[in-house]
Amino acid sequence: MNSITTRVWIAGASGRLGSALSHRFGGNTAYKLVTSDRDVAVEDVSVVGRFADINHPDVIINCAGLTDVQACEENPEEAYKINAIGARNLATAARRIDAKFIQISTDDVFGGDEDKAFCEFDDPHPTTMYGKSKYAGEKLVRELTDKHVIVRSSWLYGVGSYDFVDRVLDTAAKEGAVHLPEDEISSPTSAEALAGFIDCLMHSREYGLFHASCDGSCSRAEYAREILRLAGKENVPVTSASENTALRPRFTLLDNMMLRITGLYQMPDWHDALSEYMSHRQTGVNK
Numbered sequence: 001m002n003s004i005t006t007r008v009w010i011a012g013a014s015g016r017l018g019s020a021l022s023h024r025f026g027g028n029t030a031y032k033l034v035t036s037d038r039d040v041a042v043e044d045v046s047v048v049g050r051f052a053d054i055n056h057p058d059v060i061i062n063c064a065g066l067t068d069v070q071a072c073e074e075n076p077e078e079a080y081k082i083n084a085i086g087a088r089n090l091a092t093a094a095r096r097i098d099a100k101f102i103q104i105s106t107d108d109v110f111g112g113d114e115d116k117a118f119c120e121f122d123d124p125h126p127t128t129m130y131g132k133s134k135y136a137g138e139k140l141v142r143e144l145t146d147k148h149v150i151v152r153s154s155w156l157y158g159v160g161s162y163d164f165v166d167r168v169l170d171t172a173a174k175e176g177a178v179h180l181p182e183d184e185i186s187s188p189t190s191a192e193a194l195a196g197f198i199d200c201l202m203h204s205r206e207y208g209l210f211h212a213s214c215d216g217s218c219s220r221a222e223y224a225r226e227i228l229r230l231a232g233k234e235n236v237p238v239t240s241a242s243e244n245t246a247l248r249p250r251f252t253l254l255d256n257m258m259l260r261i262t263g264l265y266q267m268p269d270w271h272d273a274l275s276e277y278m279s280h281r282q283t284g285v286n287k
Contacts, residue, residue, distance in 0.1 A: 006202065007032040009057035009099075011042055011090060012064030017104060017198075019160030020191035021061060024199060037064075042086030052093035059202050060094045061102045062087060065134070069108075069247050072130040079133040087137030088144060095145040102198060107154035107186055107213070109135040112249025117217075119257035120209045128247055138209075149201055151194075154213040154254050155223070158191025158277065165277075168224045172236040178228070179241030180220040186252045187213040188223050190273035197265045206264055211254040214270035226271065230278040 008025060012018045013035035025031040034055045041047055042064045052060070065083050066072055072079035087103055094101035108131035109124035126132045141148050157163040171178050189212075197212045218226070224238045259265050 005032050006030060006059060007034065007055065007057040008202070009034045009036070009052070009055060009060045011036050011040065011060065011062050011086075013037055014160060015063055015065075015067075016156055016158040016160040016163060016191040017194060018061075018063040020158050020195040021063070021198065024192075024195045042089055043081045045085075045089045045092070048086075048089040048093050049096070052097055052099075056097055057099050059100045059102065060090055061104070061198065062090050063104050065104070067106075067130065069128055069130045072128065072133060073247060076129050076133070079129050080136060083130070083133035084136035084140060088140040091141045091144040091148065094147065099147070100202065101141065101145050101148045102201065103137065103141045103148060103150045105138050105150055105152045106131065106134050107152060107252035107254050108249055109138070109152065110249060110252050112251045115251055117253040117255035118211075119255040120211055121257070127249060131249070147207060149207055150209045151198065151201070152209070152211050152213075152254060153189045153194050154186040154252060155188045156191055156194065157188060157274075160191070164188075164223070165227055165281075168227045169231060169233075172228060172233055177236060178221075178224050178238045180224050180238060182219045182221045182240045184220045184248060184250055185217055187215070187217050187254065188270045188274060189214045190268075190277050192277065193268050193273045197259075197267065200265050204264060206262060208258070210258045210264075211256045212259065212265070212267055213254045213256060214267050214273050215256075216270045217253045218270065226274060227278070230275055231282075 010018050014037045025033050040051050066079050109126050110118045111125045111127040124135050126135050138150050157165050221238050228236050
């Protein structure tokens, strides 16, 4: 890796994590940032290869993906084309130019039928098309380039696209109440917090698989209550309700075991990360 300037290609740069990474690296002379979105379709192997050859990054971070769970169920081939074949194409390009490849994955690779936190050594068993296509992407990355890191995270929120925070606040404003399940459990994770870990990861000699979610856990309903509290809307009731459990895994809490045993990084508590994000949101920072 270039010791003076690190050339970084962020694929999917307009999404939540891509936006957080672009903000973190932008203007920093230690990085030469190259970004792409749908202008470089990750599912097109020739386009990906040409872009990699022209820009020759030291690190490729794949934030691109079809993340809409319903859309993945309705269009499974599109889900596999973007989430699996896109990962394959970027991994192949990374291997050819000897770049470190960071693949962003998800807690949805676990089916959610056990009440335990899943570590990196637990076997995935995805039940949704989104989870299946992302896990297929993970497997292709492992097969195609040695210099890879797969990063799984959960319930990601942040600027760049409509997220759970937006949904809760909009619903509260329009309906005066929010209805969410009490038994859907994971950990809300700030895109800014995850970007901090990826920054650290880029300059480490670590490879393989890492879980990187904010510390702690909550239900969707508890998460919404904290959002409303931080927004000064404690008077808006959050009541228990069921969602389409056939699409959403029930329990996908990640255990960041590899972060602990390597001592590489400490993710913040989810309450603290959410508080910081809401403060930035209200003051217009990073917006």
